[in-house]
Amino acid sequence: MVFMGDRATLLETGRFVQRHVHRSDSVMNAAFGVAAAENSETTEATDITEIIGTTETADTVGCAATVESTESAGSTGSAGAVEAAENPETPESLETRESPESAESEARHRRAADAGDTTSMSVLGALLLRRGDLDGAESYLRAATADGDRAAANNLGVLLHQRGYTDDAAGWWRIAAVAGSAAAAHALGRHYRERGDEPGAEYWLRQSAEQGHALGAYALADLLEHRSDVGAERWLRAAAEQGHREAAYRLARMLDRNTADDPHDAFGRPGLSPGPGAGAAGRPGAAARSAVRSDDGPMAGPATGRVGEAEQWYRQAAARGHRRAALHLGAILEQRGEPKEAGRWYLISAKAGEARAACALGFLLRDAGDEESAAVWWLRAAQDGDGNAANALGALHAARGEQQTAERWYRAAMDAGDVNGAYNLGLLCAAQDRTPQAEQWYRRAAYAGHREAANALAVLLLQAGDATGAEPWFSKAAEAGSVDAAFNLGILYAGRDEDRTALVWYERAAAAGHTEAALQVGMALLHRGEEHAAERHLRCAAGGGSAEAAFRLAGVLDSRQPPPGPPALGEPMPEKTECEEWYERAAEQGHRRAQVRVGMLAAARGDVDSAARWYREAAESGSRNGAFNLGLLLAREGSEREAALWWSRAANDGHGRAALRLALLAARRGELTEGQRWCARAVELGPAEVAERAARLREALHQELTA
Numbered sequence: 194m195v196f197m198g199d200r201a202t203l204l205e206t207g208r209f210v211q212r213h214v215h216r217s218d219s220v221m222n223a224a225f226g227v228a229a230a231e232n233s234e235t236t237e238a239t240d241i242t243e244i245i246g247t248t249e250t251a252d253t254v255g256c257a258a259t260v261e262s263t264e265s266a267g268s269t270g271s272a273g274a275v276e277a278a279e280n281p282e283t284p285e286s287l288e289t290r291e292s293p294e295s296a297e298s299e300a301r302h303r304r305a306a307d308a309g310d311t312t313s314m315s316v317l318g319a320l321l322l323r324r325g326d327l328d329g330a331e332s333y334l335r336a337a338t339a340d341g342d343r344a345a346a347n348n349l350g351v352l353l354h355q356r357g358y359t360d361d362a363a364g365w366w367r368i369a370a371v372a373g374s375a376a377a378a379h380a381l382g383r384h385y386r387e388r389g390d391e392p393g394a395e396y397w398l399r400q401s402a403e404q405g406h407a408l409g410a411y412a413l414a415d416l417l418e419h420r421s422d423v424g425a426e427r428w429l430r431a432a433a434e435q436g437h438r439e440a441a442y443r444l445a446r447m448l449d450r451n452t453a454d455d456p457h458d459a460f461g462r463p464g465l466s467p468g469p470g471a472g473a474a475g476r477p478g479a480a481a482r483s484a485v486r487s488d489d490g491p492m493a494g495p496a497t498g499r500v501g502e503a504e505q506w507y508r509q510a511a512a513r514g515h516r517r518a519a520l521h522l523g524a525i526l527e528q529r530g531e532p533k534e535a536g537r538w539y540l541i542s543a544k545a546g547e548a549r550a551a552c553a554l555g556f557l558l559r560d561a562g563d564e565e566s567a568a569v570w571w572l573r574a575a576q577d578g579d580g581n582a583a584n585a586l587g588a589l590h591a592a593r594g595e596q597q598t599a600e601r602w603y604r605a606a607m608d609a610g611d612v613n614g615a616y617n618l619g620l621l622c623a624a625q626d627r628t629p630q631a632e633q634w635y636r637r638a639a640y641a642g643h644r645e646a647a648n649a650l651a652v653l654l655l656q657a658g659d660a661t662g663a664e665p666w667f668s669k670a671a672e673a674g675s676v677d678a679a680f681n682l683g684i685l686y687a688g689r690d691e692d693r694t695a696l697v698w699y700e701r702a703a704a705a706g707h708t709e710a711a712l713q714v715g716m717a718l719l720h721r722g723e724e725h726a727a728e729r730h731l732r733c734a735a736g737g738g739s740a741e742a743a744f745r746l747a748g749v750l751d752s753r754q755p756p757p758g759p760p761a762l763g764e765p766m767p768e769k770t771e772c773e774e775w776y777e778r779a780a781e782q783g784h785r786r787a788q789v790r791v792g793m794l795a796a797a798r799g800d801v802d803s804a805a806r807w808y809r810e811a812a813e814s815g816s817r818n819g820a821f822n823l824g825l826l827l828a829r830e831g832s833e834r835e836a837a838l839w840w841s842r843a844a845n846d847g848h849g850r851a852a853l854r855l856a857l858l859a860a861r862r863g864e865l866t867e868g869q870r871w872c873a874r875a876v877e878l879g880p881a882e883v884a885e886r887a888a889r890l891r892e893a894l895h896q897e898l899t900a
Contacts, residue, residue: 196594311340319348343372375406402428407435438513445506493890516545548577580611612641644673676705747775785816817846849878853887865894
């Protein structure tokens, strides 16, 4: 049984909030430069924090830039989060206000504005708005708006929104939007969405998006995705192609979800299987990775073109500083077998504050053998509230024998909302034979929906003799997808002689790759006489490492071919058949009957050394047939004394033929009383023909003694 605690919940659902400036097309004259606010990330939608803008004349496209903040999927949005608007692609737009040229330009615009120049009033108002000088900006923006400057109208709306006059702001945005401002249409659409007017929001956001406004396209996509409209992908793609990093990330997530199977756990959170029939005795300290992803989990699925496209968008967003995109990109690269590159992106994401990336980086380092560095990153992630990292630390300390520290971290994982923490506490207690506490923690995790905890709880109850209480937990875990629970249900029903129901659960577990279940199905089919169907299941089980399945598969193959005879003089020794190879595989795993059978096949080929080796291994493992056959081989080689030792061991273990051999050996030596004793033992053990021969020999010895 293994400990949970890495990527089962590595990537939880949430939204990354960024700030971004959109660049418009078709700008003819230089307008005053607009700069984006600093990049930041949060997991929830945020209100507006900074707003900037530029002028617009008849020769320029209206520009108003605001701080971009993403909405959560399915949220109503916020007009307060009026996102970045247009930013003219001109040399001037790339300058900073601290440069001498900007200072000179500002002075020039101030002189022109004071002289009544509309364009300069709009530019100066935008600059003052960006600085936070709302009073100074308002007069210039109102003056420019009175002269019909649509960028000033948009920026005046932004200013009023900052002051809390949202309805007045919407009025100015409408004026600018009707005049053709994509930025104002975007802001107005966000305003309507906040008010709950989705038709109005969609209308204005579509107006903005169709004009090529990246933030308008993104906001429209968010609205459509909230309604599960298939058109969302188109607009996410449009925004992403213009460099919108959150759009690139969400487009990648959409492509990812559409191409990968997203497993759904009917009984709660998925978990790693603790092994066949496991439950009360887990292996402490083994942190293992989960193969199941959460809704915001790492990419998994077929390597299709759309998955490759998702990787490209993750890469674009990650390159622009999106920490979750870096996390997903790292997961993709790790899955593809590029740990070094994956580690680089995990590190970037972790340094940006993504706890799950720190956790993933810890596992990557552990896999590379650097457990100490792994612990550092797990500690960092756990302190940031990552339950998976806390579980990993617990497993690490449990493996070192530091049980109290391990328990503390498992409790921390549980406090972080990770149900695996309770399951791991159950495993820890079970490993220490603290069964009541183990049951308590298993029950807590099982009630929270942990399927392997439900299976482990059922095993504990079954071991305590409460089969009635165990059955519903086995059923819940099995229905949730626990392969071990399905196998255990098969055992439970087989114990009640309900073989038909048991076979149903065995088949279900076997279909999911459970080795022992496949063996049970194969044996049941053999009993029915369905040899070919049985062979298929036995091959699966044997390939999964079951020695018994390998032995039984070899038996099926063996029954289809005549027994080999000794090679003719001068002929080479025949090659091993497939059935002998399966016998050998089982024998090498310590299967005693297979060892005897391999020895017999080797002896039939004339390979005495191999036969003796396998007979001896079987005999030393307690096989009476191995001991008997080894005695025969030694007797033929002239080692009668050693042969008698092995026959004695076999006879004492209940082998009738060995007892008869010992009786014959004693009779030849003239040890009549000893011979009679072994004859009596052979008659007792049988089989019938041996008992008959032993009885005749005993009678002859009796007559010899009384003559």
